Structure formats: structure tokens, C-alpha cells
Amino acid sequence: MSTRPFAVVTGGSNGIGLELARQFATNGYDLLIAAEDRVHLEEAARDLRSSGATVDIHAADLSREDAVAGLHGTLRGRAVDALCVNAGIGLGGPFLETDLQTELKMVDLNVRGAVQLTKLVLKDMVVRDAGKILLTSSIAGTMPDPFEAIYGGTKVFLRWFGEALRNELKDSGVTVTVLMPSLTETNFFKRADMMDTRAGPAPKDDPAIVAKAGFDALMAGKDKVIPTAKNKVMGAIADLLPDRAAAQIHRGLSEPGSADRKLDPTKPLAIGAAALGVGALLFAGWRRRPHLPAHLGGTSGSSTAKALHITLKARAGKEAEVESLLQGILDEVRHEVGTRPWFGLRRTESTFEIFETFPNEAAREAHLSGKGAALLMERSNAVLASPANIDRLDVLLTKHA
Incomplete structure (x- = not known):
């Protein structure tokens, strides 16, 4: 078995998640990246392996309880040194008009799945008295979010869930860090049907810069990080x-x-x-x-x-x-x-x-x-x-x- 530290990154096939995985790979970690699309995961894994890391993939819909349990099961007892709970989706539009099933899946993925995976992995971290957890919230968690009411609510939850968990674990060797990016150059706005909004075509941050800020804050044991000065x-x-x-x-x-x-x-x-x-x-x-x-x-x-x-x-x-x-x-x-x-x-x-x-x-x-x-x-x-x-x-x- 490899003696390199081991990180798990959800939503690791593209965007901020892929760049977080790249940070770990180039800093001596082996990886398990998880997302729903197997093809994208395989492409990401090939890219990441070029740095010398061992990279495994797990394709599953992490909005489902059994899928999160399955992801945890693939670890087979291997110690997780760093967990990045990054998988998430958004949806824009007036609440009265948006699709309810999409919003319920958003809550399941962004909130329920995050809680489930964190609890499963955290128990072993606490036993070992070592580990780092990064939760991807958003700068949207600092304000009410009209026309993204459900998405914003999930990010507020992740912000305070992370802060509260950090306090609970303050006397342990486990740290919790909350990443709060702003507009970032990913597929988020297209997938969330928000390209007709002011935010959609607006200038955005490089996901590599966002991920490095998150990785550095995680390694330093900080409580939260909002990437970039602006x-x-x-x-x-x-x-x-x-x-x-x-x-x-x-x-x-x-x-x-x-x-x-x-x-x-x-x-x-x-x-x-x-x-x-x-x-x-x-x-x-x-x-x-x-x-x-x-x-x-x-x-x-x-x-x-x-x-x-x-x-x-x-x-x-x-x-x-x-x-x-x-x-x-x-x-x-x-x-x-x-x-x-x-x-x-x-x-x-x-x-x-x-x-x-x-x-x-x-x-x-x-x-x-x-x-x-x-x-x-x-x-x-x-x-x-x-x-x-x-x-x-x-x-x-x-x-x-």
C-alpha cells in the first residue's frame, strides 16, 4: 500500500474540484476523485496521473444516500488524510418557476450528501486524531440570494456547518476549513441556466487560483478562505x-x-x-x-x-x-x-x-x-x-x- 498521504475530492472531474485535485496531486498526495460522469472522471484522472500521483475514480450520483455509502465503501478502511466536499449544483430563476425536482436534488447533493460523507469519513479521522476537511461553500453564503434561493441556502448551510464542526473539533487533531469562492470560470452558470444574468457573462476568477487558495488554507488549518483580494x-x-x-x-x-x-x-x-x-x-x-x-x-x-x-x-x-x-x-x-x-x-x-x-x-x-x-x-x-x-x-x- 502507498505511503503517500491520501485525499478524496468530490466534484473532482472539472472546475474547482479538478483544480483542488491537481493541488493535492502536485503536493505528494494520492487521490480518489468522485463525480457523476465517468468519462469526465477518466479524462481528469489521466491528466492528474501525469504528476506521479495514483488516482482512482468513483462515478456515482452523490445526491443519493446509497451512492454516498458506496463511495465510502470503496475506501476499504484506507485512512483519508484530506476530504474535499466540493460536489454541488446550482439553479437560477424565480422560485415559483424553477423545477422542484432539480431543487430537491440540489439539496440532496449540496447538503444531505455533504453531511453524510463528512460524518462517515470524520469518524475515522477522529479515531486517528488527524485529518483535514474542506467544505466548498460560496461568497453567496454572506448574503440572501434572490433567483438562487435554494442554491444560496445550501451554501449558507455549508458555511455554518463547517464553522460549527470546526468548533466542535477544536481540541482534536482534525481541522475544518470553509472555501468561499465568488464568480469562477467553470460550467456552473451554463448548467444553472444563468447565462442571461449579469453574473453569467461577467469576468470570473480562475479556478486554479481559487483552488490554490483553498488548498493553502486547508494545509494551514484556517477556518475559512475567500479567494482573491477583490x-x-x-x-x-x-x-x-x-x-x-x-x-x-x-x-x-x-x-x-x-x-x-x-x-x-x-x-x-x-x-x-x-x-x-x-x-x-x-x-x-x-x-x-x-x-x-x-x-x-x-x-x-x-x-x-x-x-x-x-x-x-x-x-x-x-x-x-x-x-x-x-x-x-x-x-x-x-x-x-x-x-x-x-x-x-x-x-x-x-x-x-x-x-x-x-x-x-x-x-x-x-x-x-x-x-x-x-x-x-x-x-x-x-x-x-x-x-x-x-x-x-x-x-x-x-x-x-
Whole structure:
């Protein structure tokens, strides 16, 4: 029997799952990859074996209880060093119109199958006091997901299932990590019938980058990982927003027919870009500059009112241009919206601080209900349009007493 560590990856025939398997194969693991399509599994296995790994396949519909039990049975008692519960499907569209049987299968695969396989494999890990589990959730787990209501619900479940399980196992040698990718270049949107949505044709992350982030976090024993800097910012902002505002953001990405619509700045679709609106600047900027670092932190106080504080460091010689652009945007939006300016701008040499603060939750809600954030999203793109403008971004989420 091989002395190499052994990993099991479900949904391992394509997309993020295949790239996760590749990470294991190139880092000295043997593999069992599982998915429904045998042909795709065989193609993936041939590819993975080129790295020197022993790769077995298991073709089965893991939405079925007997199929999950069968997958576990193929292990024949072999110790699993790493389990990646990655198999999943999605479906877009209005809940009243989507196919019920597809949604029930989604729940069975994304949730029931994940729970069953995790429990079966985890018992042996705990006996050995060693093992690593990676659950693929989604950044969709940070917000309500209109037009993906069932899919989003399954990803919320996986997020908190993983976090809870990690806590239960904190005194053991077993770790649980939750992977929370954003839009990724896979077949997901085509299979979910979402190519007519804004999310369908939108720029997406490379699944290899997503998988490496997940693998690195798993090996480091981290609780969760949101791959890429722009997605860390997006997730942080989504957690900051009221649920109804975050739901409206997601609607703008997932509503059928939205791919052909232009943003209407009089509607609060874009409020999710920011609790202050300038967070939208990050969305456009990170898409253009994915290599920039983002350092996320936070402090807590006694109040429920929250604020977003962004620090930008301009590149040498670009300070005046950045300051002019930022100040012009803020002044324009203040003038057009005609509300109290809950946000401001400070400069210290080449560093710029964009900040917001609300005296209470009611003031924050009132600001978000207006069109200021939408206007800021629409008009702040110019700040980061040039790849030479910004050297560094720091984002701090705070609660204010």
C-alpha cells in the first residue's frame, strides 16, 4: 500500500474540484476523485496521473444516500488524510418557476450528501486524531440570494456547518476549513441556466487560483478562505450591509434578463458596493488590479452602527490626480443626492482616507435607502481605471459607539 498521504475530492472531474485535485496531486498526495460522469472522471484522472500521483475514480450520483455509502465503501478502511466536499449544483430563476425536482436534488447533493460523507469519513479521522476537511461553500453564503434561493441556502448551510464542526473539533487533531469562492470560470452558470444574468457573462476568477487558495488554507488549518483580494472586500461589504440591501445587490447579478440591462443610478441596486458607496470603487478597481493586497481587520464596540474605513496609498506622482478624482466624486454625489455627507476624505502626504460614520443605525439605513451609493458606484471607476494610480488598499470594518 502507498505511503503517500491520501485525499478524496468530490466534484473532482472539472472546475474547482479538478483544480483542488491537481493541488493535492502536485503536493505528494494520492487521490480518489468522485463525480457523476465517468468519462469526465477518466479524462481528469489521466491528466492528474501525469504528476506521479495514483488516482482512482468513483462515478456515482452523490445526491443519493446509497451512492454516498458506496463511495465510502470503496475506501476499504484506507485512512483519508484530506476530504474535499466540493460536489454541488446550482439553479437560477424565480422560485415559483424553477423545477422542484432539480431543487430537491440540489439539496440532496449540496447538503444531505455533504453531511453524510463528512460524518462517515470524520469518524475515522477522529479515531486517528488527524485529518483535514474542506467544505466548498460560496461568497453567496454572506448574503440572501434572490433567483438562487435554494442554491444560496445550501451554501449558507455549508458555511455554518463547517464553522460549527470546526468548533466542535477544536481540541482534536482534525481541522475544518470553509472555501468561499465568488464568480469562477467553470460550467456552473451554463448548467444553472444563468447565462442571461449579469453574473453569467461577467469576468470570473480562475479556478486554479481559487483552488490554490483553498488548498493553502486547508494545509494551514484556517477556518475559512475567500479567494482573491477583490472577493475579500466584497464579502466584507456584504457582511456590513443590512440583509435587504445585500439581497438587492445579489438580485442585480442573478435576475433573469439582467445581462442586457444598464445600471439605473436612481435605484438602490448598487448600494451593496458600499456601506458608504465608495466601496463600489473597490469593485471596479479590484477587477482591474487583482494583484493588489487587501488587509481586512475589524474592531467592535457597544453599538450596532457600523462603518467602513478605506485607506488608499497613491503611487508616486499620482497624488494630486487621485485626490482630485476622489474629491470630485464625493462632491458631485453630495450635491446630487442632497443628503447629509456621512462620508469624507482626508489626505496625509500620499495616503488618502475615505471614511463614513453614522451616529446610529437609523442614520445608516436612511443613507443606504438613497441613491448616493449607486451614483458613487457609477462614477468612481475613474479612480482606479489607470493601473498606475493606486499602490495599496486597506479596508477596516468597525462598529461605533
